[in-house]
Amino acid sequence: MAPDADVLIVGAGPTGLLLAGDLATAGVRCTLLERRAERQGLTRAFAVHARTLEELDARGVAADLVRTGERVGALRLFGDARLDLSRLPGRFPYVLVTPQYETERLLEERALAAGAEIVRGAEAVGVSQDADGVDVEVRTGDGAPRTRRAAYLVGADGVRSTVRERLGLPFPGHAAVRSVMLADVRLAEAPAETLTVGATGDAFAFLAPFGDGWYRVIAWNRRHQAADSEPVDMDELREVTRRALGTDHGMRDPRWTSRFHSDERQVPRYRAGRAFLAGDAAHVHSPAGGQGMNTGLQDAANLGWKLAADLRGWAPPGLLDTYHSERHPVGRMVVRGSGALLRAVLTERPLPRVLRGAAVRAATRVPPVARRLAGAVSGIDIAYPAPRGAHPLTGRRAPDVRLAGERPRLYEALRDGRFVLVVAANDPAVTYLATKRWAGRVRCAVAGGATNTTALVRPDGYIAWATDETAPDLRAVAIRDALAHWCGAPADHPAPERRP
The missing domain is CATH 3.40.30.120 (Glutaredoxin)
Structure with missing residues (x-):
């Protein structure tokens, strides 16, 4: 069967959209399949870290994205401990707080302008591959499933990835935290900080602005571990927020609520023949540190040029395998790091909480240690393995030189x-x-x-x-x-x- 595209991408979240834009810019025929009929106005991710902004700058969309949000030059970790981002190298010494839908909007515009095909209302329901290509069975609302064929397939279809499931790949791990409450609300009193976070032994709350008067609330109540299907009670949400932050800021007018549980999982291999996994389809972790969307976007940035080079016939031997060898350790580091941060935040024993706060305050006040922490959180210090005897710069982030x-x-x-x-x-x-x-x-x-x-x-x-x-x-x-x-x-x- 003649291929419909060089690359099929399943999932039109940030990861899939950046990848589609990269491939189309490189002249690769790519089709992005998205189960949802329309782009959603809901959002999970808010934080865009410095290294991700550099990747977006290399694609000409960073400046537009920065205009949609607020820059935060320091992150409050525990109590009065703050991590200074203002000394990070590069043009983006901060974390940008902006709703995920703004990132998706700009990446979709770029992908379409470059010539990528985006098919919405198209659900991948089957995957098979042979020596020459991959077949994806696609179901749409207008009739029986049809088969699309490509040289390569990328599953960027999230935690419940159909591509991963159909490939038969395991997703080992465990639940990190259960019964997390989400809500979009109005606040009678604006918080003093752009990002507001607080925790006690049995309560956690986080507030982030959409920029239009609405706020996302993320809260957790150790005293009430409900099933994901149980509705969020606004009285409980206010009470938990008051315990964690000292005030609920006059929380009112919820327009959307939900519960979810956060897992720590990672697929053992990011590649299976002619199929690849990226973003939440490959790794999922706690929301602590705001790493999820950033890690997925950097997966896509790593994979896109390698697929283009292979399809054009000039890739070095084994180049596609380096996607796994470079990105899997990064994913593992994020899973472990965000999990450790979450457990530190939610610990309920008084002595560990006191020791934790003292240790973090001390670390953030020692410049070399604080710089390493900022480099890890921001992604600026991510580096890839280099061959023995290579120049010390090999595998490292390139600075934005004049x-x-x-x-x-x-x-x-x-x-x-x-x-x-x-x-x-x-x-x-x-x-x-x-x-x-x-x-x-x-x-x-x-x-x-x-x-x-x-x-x-x-x-x-x-x-x-x-x-x-x-x-x-x-x-x-x-x-x-x-x-x-x-x-x-x-x-x-x-x-x-x-x-x-």
């Missing part, structure tokens, strides 16, 4: 989805690349300041290769070898086309 030319920043130069080779002024590599031997795969950019380091930056903003070699001839050879490895055969010596 460039000479029409795109004055690195993350602007990344916006067309290509690798960026950052070289010194008058470097022989400029002339070499001007021959367009790697046309369409690499953009060459001249560093705006004095530097001896030449770096090849991946489309997801991580450094693939770097050298401090100063001898022009040796540097040119090293650059040529790096490009041949990461970007395939030169355009004037094309490699044979590989079947997807």
Whole structure:
């Protein structure tokens, strides 16, 4: 059967939408299938961390997203302990508080403008694969299921992922916290802080603004562990909020309420043949730290350029397997870290609570420790494994260095989805690349300041290769070898086309 697309994506949440936009920008035919007939106005995620904002900046949507929300330069952890984000490197030394639907809106607009196909009201109900492709059985409201075929499939369809289930992949883990209450409400008194959080041994409450007068309340009551199906009682919600925060801020006029339980789970493998899992379909964890949407978006940023390179036939051997080897450890770290934070917040024994608060206050007042905590929470310090003997920058986040030319920043130069080779002024590599031997795969950019380091930056903003070699001839050879490895055969010596 002829393929309908190069890549099928199931799930039009933030993860699937970013991936669709990346693939379409790279010229890959992709179709995104979404069970919901319309984009929902509800939201779960509010926090967009610094590293995610950098990834969105590399896609040209960060500035628009920042205008929809509020910047928070410090996070209150326990009591008066605060984690300072204002010293983070880069353009976004804060966490952005904005409803998830704003992120989805901008990512959907980008994906459609790039040429991605988004099919709503289309539910994936079956998955099978062979050596040449993947078949997805899709049910719509207008008749019998039809089969769509593609070279690759990505399941970004959330915690209850149909793709994961149909692939037969386990999702081991356990419930982290049960009977969490959610509500969208009005407040008679606005909180003093943008993000308001508090906990006692038996109550937890969190308030975040939508920016239009409505607030999301997240609350937990140890004294009443109800089933997810039990309605939220507003009297209970107010009482729990008062216990946790000292006031309910005049909570009123609920427009939506719900209960849920939070799990800690991770699939053992992010890849199964020609199918991949991303976002909540691959990992789910407690909401502590606001990591969920951010981790999914960074999954998509890691996977998209690798699928594009493979489909075009110039990916290095084993590139698609590095999606699992790079992102699975990150997911594991988030599951464990958010779980530890949640358990610390909800502990009910007085002595551990006192010790916890003292330890956190001390840690946030020691600059090196506070910087490491901020780097972990924000995602700025995420790094990927590097080969033995590689340059120390390899696998690390690329800073948004100044460039000479029409795109004055690195993350602007990344916006067309290509690798960026950052070289010194008058470097022989400029002339070499001007021959367009790697046309369409690499953009060459001249560093705006004095530097001896030449770096090849991946489309997801991580450094693939770097050298401090100063001898022009040796540097040119090293650059040529790096490009041949990461970007395939030169355009004037094309490699044979590989079947997807």
